[in-house]
Amino acid sequence: MPNLYVYSPSGAVRDRAAFRRAVRRLQAAGYAVEVDPAALASHQRFAGDDDTRLAAIERAAASGANVALTTRGGYGLTRLLPRLPYDAIDEAAARGMAWVGLSDFTAFQLAALAQRGTATWAGPALMEDWATEPLDEITTACFNDLAQGVGEGAGWRLPLADLRAYPALADGWRVDGAVLWGGNLSILAGLVGTPYLPRVDGGLLFLEDVGEHPYRIERLLTQLLQSGVLERQRAILLGAFNRYALTPHDRGFRLETVVAWLRAQLPGIPVLTGLPFGHVPTKLVLPVGRPVQAVIEGRSALLLWG
Known part of the structure; x- marks a missing residue:
């Protein structure tokens, strides 16, 4: 059973009911979901202040999950780029973790590629996809292939x-x-x-x-x-x-x-x-x-x- 680590590196999650619904959907699909303790943190428009969101990224890298999945985009990662734990991010990817996200997550992905040559994955986010109705079959099928290591x-x-x-x-x-x-x-x-x-x-x-x-x-x-x-x-x-x-x-x-x-x-x-x-x-x-x-x-x- 693939393990997912859900964390918030960018914008704050405002709809907590939708967040819980999205997590339940992933669990119902067979995933073991670990939610970062600061996933629902809020500071201004961000999911916690800069230190809080950096710590969440570090916990994601250390989690040992198959997939590190962002809750949402918005804005916030660009200001963190000088302080990202690039070695930990790269080591997690080398162990087989797939870092997945889109939108604001582009800053994380391109910086990791520029700084360490780390490959990541552009794909769905928790609130963008599993919190919405209906679930898109193609999106979920592509994500499932990635999480199970069979996407080609x-x-x-x-x-x-x-x-x-x-x-x-x-x-x-x-x-x-x-x-x-x-x-x-x-x-x-x-x-x-x-x-x-x-x-x-x-x-x-x-x-x-x-x-x-x-x-x-x-x-x-x-x-x-x-x-x-x-x-x-x-x-x-x-x-x-x-x-x-x-x-x-x-x-x-x-x-x-x-x-x-x-x-x-x-x-x-x-x-x-x-x-x-x-x-x-x-x-x-x-x-x-x-x-x-x-x-x-x-x-x-x-x-x-x-």
Whole structure:
């Protein structure tokens, strides 16, 4: 039976009833769940002050669990990066612990990769997924595979617009041994110029964001473009960008406009969409910092790491 350690490294959990419901669901699914003693701590908007959240990360690293699962994202990890226990995090991963999360957890993941080369997992969070109705079957199946050590890859169906943008993909496309990395666009762009953004050359960069208008998404992508991050990749994989509102002022400027603009800036580097990841019910579980094989056959896109 896989063991899960649930802890709160970022924002405070406000809905305690939903928290308890989510833990019960994991237990009903057969998991042994250990809840960090500060999982429901609160200090301003955070799950405890900085020392409290750092101590929670240290307890997670020492827990011996199969999976260390965050309760939620929000904000708070970026300010902890100079003090993270990188050696303990890396040693736990080397023993087989999967560090799993998304959103604000991107800061933890990229810093661990930059500082120690530690591979982690982008995937669900307790409150984002098990506290909601209904449970998504694909998300839970991907998580179960990871927790049981049998996950070997993931795939999705490319939108037709991608094949129209890149007709050569119809003949097939393959990349071997490229490092998969990325996460939340806002968090990642905020690490540019710091020692906590890994330099990945020839990688596969996946991105998502929530609550950001397309013009802000373009601005963040411009930061990555002008800093040289994007041109060093083999492909850009775009997940979900949602929970924003267009206005009459936009006059047709929308997310598709941003994607078309980005493709024009990166000739020879595919910008692919439709990746099931982000603040959406259906999300894949993806290795961050691990070499993968990427294959496109027709409209089928596959990432393989088994």
